[in-house]
Amino acid sequence: MPKVVDHDERRTEIVQAAGRLIARHGLMAATVRGIAAEAGYSSGVIDHYFADKDDLLLQALAASHRRISGRFDEVTRGLRGLDAVRALLADNLPTDATRCDETRLEVQFWARSLGDEALMAVQRQEMAGFRRQVRRHLDEAVADGETAAAVDADDALERLLALMDGLSVRAVLEPARLTAERQRALLDEEVHRLRR
């Protein structure tokens, strides 16, 4: 009778351990041994649950993205149009420990993607998903007549996403200068400008 182990649960444990390490010390410091130790296992266990290290890292990225998108319904509940847009973008800013970890992890993978085509392809898919979400709510705003006539949805979307990413990266590089409140205020102001 084999030992009963919840395979998925174990994978999740390890993936989260990897995520913590990447977020806190960077991809360079995220060794197989380190990740296994962080998860409370020995290094060999990685072999059971992942094809190789790249597989594990990719799953750590996917898990972070899943966690983020898992909050979408919650943060946009009852909202539509610009309010929903603002909620989505604000939720992505590194305004607390969890979101800082997410941003820091994201920046690590941005860097790695630039030298890894396969990873880049994954990243683009993930980004496209988020873009569609925001776009949908932006279209609602236009349809609802919430936005000024001069507002071009394509431009607005692109600028908002860029602002979100720019604020995110600067906030994790200089947390002292960009407090959570400041980040939100700067983003809110940008959204506010779209209103008629």
Add this chain to the structure above:
Amino acid sequence: MPKVVDHDERRTEIVQAAGRLIARHGLMAATVRGIAAEAGYSSGVIDHYFADKDDLLLQALAASHRRISGRFDEVTRGLRGLDAVRALLADNLPTDATRCDETRLEVQFWARSLGDEALMAVQRQEMAGFRRQVRRHLDEAVADGETAAAVDADDALERLLALMDGLSVRAVLEPARLTAERQRALLDEEVHRLRR
């Protein structure tokens, strides 16, 4: 009479080779052997010109920053206020091969800085320098009565820099979506909004 070699020129040669490798394949792929080979030398040559790999990498970052700031005078020549602000920010966008390399390299060092306090300190200093430059021209704009009354210079500065960084990172991650023209148009629009 010793072999005639311009020490600084050779350093520059190697630093640029390092820069190319970092920009194209990432810091992870930038090995001492690889950099030496890219420069056309054997690995041992690094020992002559740099204290260690970290020294070389730091100089590659510094060289990229020097190159960027070396263009400041040129791009802002004859300009002041918002025109100068726009020129500075636009010059930093990855709108051509050179600037793409600069941005890609920068993203690599962002990631590494998040796990390396010493590097982070260097990065912050460098960022502060650029910030001051932009700020100076923004203050000119305010002094010249170029900006709308409601414009807060601190907020404007922060948002512009965030937008620049966000556009930059998005552009190198998805060059097909964010053409040079698009980047500049989005930035220009943001600057334009500051005007009275």
Add this chain to the structure above:
Amino acid sequence: MPKVVDHDERRTEIVQAAGRLIARHGLMAATVRGIAAEAGYSSGVIDHYFADKDDLLLQALAASHRRISGRFDEVTRGLRGLDAVRALLADNLPTDATRCDETRLEVQFWARSLGDEALMAVQRQEMAGFRRQVRRHLDEAVADGETAAAVDADDALERLLALMDGLSVRAVLEPARLTAERQRALLDEEVHRLRR
């Protein structure tokens, strides 16, 4: 169930391999790769059992010293006073293959200690331990009235230890000239002179 390996036994195995290499070809020739090969393993195995090469080398020295002091009880069993002194000193002379290796290893570490303060400190502690052992038996001899009245224990101790070291180093440098018998005879004569 993990692969069953006696961790300490494996360490000992590698430490002994290191000891052999050091004794036979010197510290300079004792590379990590060479030691691992001598032990019958690949180079990476060192990483499992030792913090670094210095740790391994230090353990090789400590093991040699432990081996030597492990014989103390045996060689002095039933002896006291000058007989015990002679037994201790004679046991340290390079009079057989094992003791030659021990002496050759010791000379390697003498040399290294002269350029390495940390190692020197370790060496001095170890030497002090042996000195105390001999001293204890010398004091017995004095207390038992075994020694001549003119004998100063401090001087006798120092001269005996110096003679032992001098014979040892000469014997490994010129094994043909200083046979085991000769070494013992020279030492015995020196001990004999202490008697009343």
Add this chain to the structure above:
Amino acid sequence: MPKVVDHDERRTEIVQAAGRLIARHGLMAATVRGIAAEAGYSSGVIDHYFADKDDLLLQALAASHRRISGRFDEVTRGLRGLDAVRALLADNLPTDATRCDETRLEVQFWARSLGDEALMAVQRQEMAGFRRQVRRHLDEAVADGETAAAVDADDALERLLALMDGLSVRAVLEPARLTAERQRALLDEEVHRLRR
């Protein structure tokens, strides 16, 4: 017209620089670059005056031995028999900075010789020369009726040399414990015992 350089003088300069480095920091730390720098030259100069590094090191050893034997006439002037023996041996003890350097260098080469047959052969020749010197004076002592009847010249010689080497190595390993006076006193006592 070629630059006029005293070839031998330059060699001597470099050899002495090597000797200083070996004595102070050990053979391991005596790099070609370091030796050249200590001598005030660039590393390439070694190539002009020495076949290779081993050649240079060997000459550093030879120079130290020449220096020592160069003092023989002086220290034995007007002396014969046991007085000359004592003078020769005492002159070899590490009783001042110069002689400490000589001893420290010697210990380095003892260690290296144990793993290098060619060097060992050289060392044995050098040691034989010193041995003959001491032996000659010891024979004088016997011929002069200076020694006790029971004294065997072979044994006495061997023990004196061993004592000298043992005191030397212990003195450089623990300079605080074995002062110059102590070394000389211990040696004198041993010589004294030979007298009738």
Add this chain to the structure above:
DNA sequence: CATGAATGAGTGTTCATTCAT
């Protein structure tokens, strides 16, 4: 004659990977 640029083999070390248990 002297320099120091350049080489490349060798070093200690790290680490993803494999696999017997």
Add this chain to the structure above:
DNA sequence: TATGAATGAACACTCATTCAT
């Protein structure tokens, strides 16, 4: 299933050596 022993390639770095100038 989980361990951690073992591997071996890759890494940064050191250094004796060569040689154009």
